[in-house]
Amino acid sequence: MxxxxxxxxxxxxxxxxxxxxxxxxxxxxxxxxxxxxxxxQNNIMHTSVKFDETLNITNTSSFISQMQEISKEKNIYGIFASLEIIKNDIKNSNYDDAYKKYEQLLNKKNIDKNYKSIISIHAAYNLIEYLSKEKIIDLINNINNDDVSFKGYKNEILFLLALKENNKTDIKILSEQIMNDALISTSIKERVKKLNEFNKYQ
Structure with a gap:
């Protein structure tokens, strides 16, 4: 026992x-x-403060240098900093440099696919006048097709490319697709409608 x-x-x-x-x-x-x-969280807060301070820098070289440092951060402010650098390239008509930097940003693995979609749309709208159709297509190929909220923007960009090339067949097809799609916002439809009407009288 x-x-x-x-x-x-x-x-x-x-x-x-x-x-x-x-x-x-x-x-x-x-x-x-x-x-x-x-x-x-502490790092994000620190980066946020640094980003806000950098926005107030008037010297371009210092501004770019600071933004380049912030862009290395793997958080939302790293993305914002990258976009500020790209914005400066576009302002200075360095469109190819802007495109390359957009591509680098989109290829980062730590970026959420919806952020990538927004960046792609942002890039395409900013550069559509200055780059080839192929490069714009490369950019919008990063758009998340599973999210219907991005569909209208992608179709609008394709429509703008068709207008740019004066491709009447694509203009007609894309215009009809946009206007007949219930999931595409009214604001996009209105823009496409106005552009279509303007294009008819050119």
Whole structure:
């Protein structure tokens, strides 16, 4: 009887020690995660302040230099900084440089696919007048086709490309697709309608 009791006590102790170590391990993991997220949040806040301060820099070379540093950050402000650099390229008519930087930004693995869609649309609208059809197509190929909210913008860009090339067949097809699609916003339809009417009298 004594042996059985000792065996039970030993088993309970072993399990008790295991449970203690198990909960200590869980606690340690939670502390590590909490520290990681704290550091991450702290870094985002720091980058936010740095980004806002950089926006007020009037010297172009200093502005670009600071934005390049911020663009290395793997957060939303890194994206904003990259877009500011691209904006400067477009302002200075460096369209090929802007295109390359858009491509680099879109190829980053840490960017959410919906962010990529927004960046692609932003890029296409900004550069459609200055780059070849092929390059604009390359940009809009990054749009997330699974999200219907981007469909109208993609079709509008394709419509604008057709207008640019005066491709009457594509103009007609894309115009009808846009106007007849219930999922495409009224504002896009209105723009396409006005452009279509304007194009008819050219």
């Amino acid at each position: 004594s042996n059985i009791l000792n065996s039970i006590i030993k088993t309970v102790k072993e399990k008790y020690i295991f449970i203690i170590y198990f909960f200590l391990a869980i606690l340690l993991i939670l502390i590590i995660f909490q520290y990681y997220f704290y550091q991450k």
